[in-house]
Amino acid sequence: MPPLLVLPFPAIDPVIFEVGPFALRWYALAYIVGIVLAWRYMRILAQNERLWGNQKRPSPVDLDDFVLWGTLGIIIGGRLGYVFFYNPAYYLANPAEAIAIWSGGMSFHGGFAGTVIAMILFAWRRGLSIWTLFDLAACAAPIGLFFGRIANFINAELWGRPTDVPWAFVFPGAGPEPRHPSQLYEAALEGVVLFLVLRVLSHRFALLKRPGFLAGAFACGYGIGRSIVEFYRVPDAHIGYFGGFLTMGIVLSLPMILAGIIAMIWASRNKTGAAVS
Structure with missing residues (x-):
C-alpha cells in the first residue's frame, strides 16, 4: 500500500550561482562553512582554561596554521578513499578521472584517514600532543559532517531505501518510490x-584533560551512527551488499568503532584527568 503522505522533494539547484566558467555549488559551500566553523570552534575550545587545567594544548596560531593541513587532508583523503574503496575498477580504467573532484565522489572514511595523517605530521612539526590535536578535531568534526550531509540531501544523492513512513521523499533520479531521507538521518546522528x-x-566531564578519550568517542560514535543509517540507505549499486546485509559503509565503520573503544579505555587509565565541578 502506498504511503498516505509523501513529502515533496525541495527542488533546489545544486549550483548556487555561476559567473562565466566559475560555479559555486552547495556541496562546495558546505565544505567551506563546515571547515571554517570547525576551525573557530577548535579555537574557542583551546582558549577555554576551565576545560584544560595544566594540560598543554595548541595555541590559536597553531590552529590557524593547521586549517590548511586539515583541509588538504579532508579533500585528498576523501577523494582517494572514494577512488580506492568505492570504485577502483572504474578509476583504474579512467585514471584521469581520479582527480576530477568537481564531478562528485568523496568518502568520509578516506577523509578521516587523510585528516589523521595531516594531524600527525602537523603535530610532529610543531611539537604538539598528537592526541590533544585529535581531541580538538573530534569535537569540531560533527559540524562539518552536518553541513556535508545537508548538501547530500540538496544534491538528491545517497538516498535511502523505499519506505512507507510519512516523512518519505521521492528523490529525483531514484525512481517513483518514496524513500528514507537517509542524508537527514546522518546529519542528525553524525552531526547534531x-x-x-x-x-x-x-x-x-572535562575529558580534554584525558588526551585521546574524545577522539575515541568520536570514532566510536561516528561508526555506530553511520552503521545504523546504513540499514536505511541504499548502497552503491556497483558494490551492493557483503554477506547479504553488510554495506561498505558498515565494513569501514567497524574498525573505527573498535579503535574508538580502545582509545577511550586507554585514555581512561590516564590519571591526569579530573571532572569539572
Whole structure:
C-alpha cells in the first residue's frame, strides 16, 4: 500500500550561482562553512582554561596554521578513499578521472584517514600532543559532517531505501518510490547528536584533560551512527551488499568503532584527568 503522505522533494539547484566558467555549488559551500566553523570552534575550545587545567594544548596560531593541513587532508583523503574503496575498477580504467573532484565522489572514511595523517605530521612539526590535536578535531568534526550531509540531501544523492513512513521523499533520479531521507538521518546522528555528546564529555566531564578519550568517542560514535543509517540507505549499486546485509559503509565503520573503544579505555587509565565541578 502506498504511503498516505509523501513529502515533496525541495527542488533546489545544486549550483548556487555561476559567473562565466566559475560555479559555486552547495556541496562546495558546505565544505567551506563546515571547515571554517570547525576551525573557530577548535579555537574557542583551546582558549577555554576551565576545560584544560595544566594540560598543554595548541595555541590559536597553531590552529590557524593547521586549517590548511586539515583541509588538504579532508579533500585528498576523501577523494582517494572514494577512488580506492568505492570504485577502483572504474578509476583504474579512467585514471584521469581520479582527480576530477568537481564531478562528485568523496568518502568520509578516506577523509578521516587523510585528516589523521595531516594531524600527525602537523603535530610532529610543531611539537604538539598528537592526541590533544585529535581531541580538538573530534569535537569540531560533527559540524562539518552536518553541513556535508545537508548538501547530500540538496544534491538528491545517497538516498535511502523505499519506505512507507510519512516523512518519505521521492528523490529525483531514484525512481517513483518514496524513500528514507537517509542524508537527514546522518546529519542528525553524525552531526547534531554526536556534537552534543562530545560537548557534554568535553565541558561537563572535562575529558580534554584525558588526551585521546574524545577522539575515541568520536570514532566510536561516528561508526555506530553511520552503521545504523546504513540499514536505511541504499548502497552503491556497483558494490551492493557483503554477506547479504553488510554495506561498505558498515565494513569501514567497524574498525573505527573498535579503535574508538580502545582509545577511550586507554585514555581512561590516564590519571591526569579530573571532572569539572
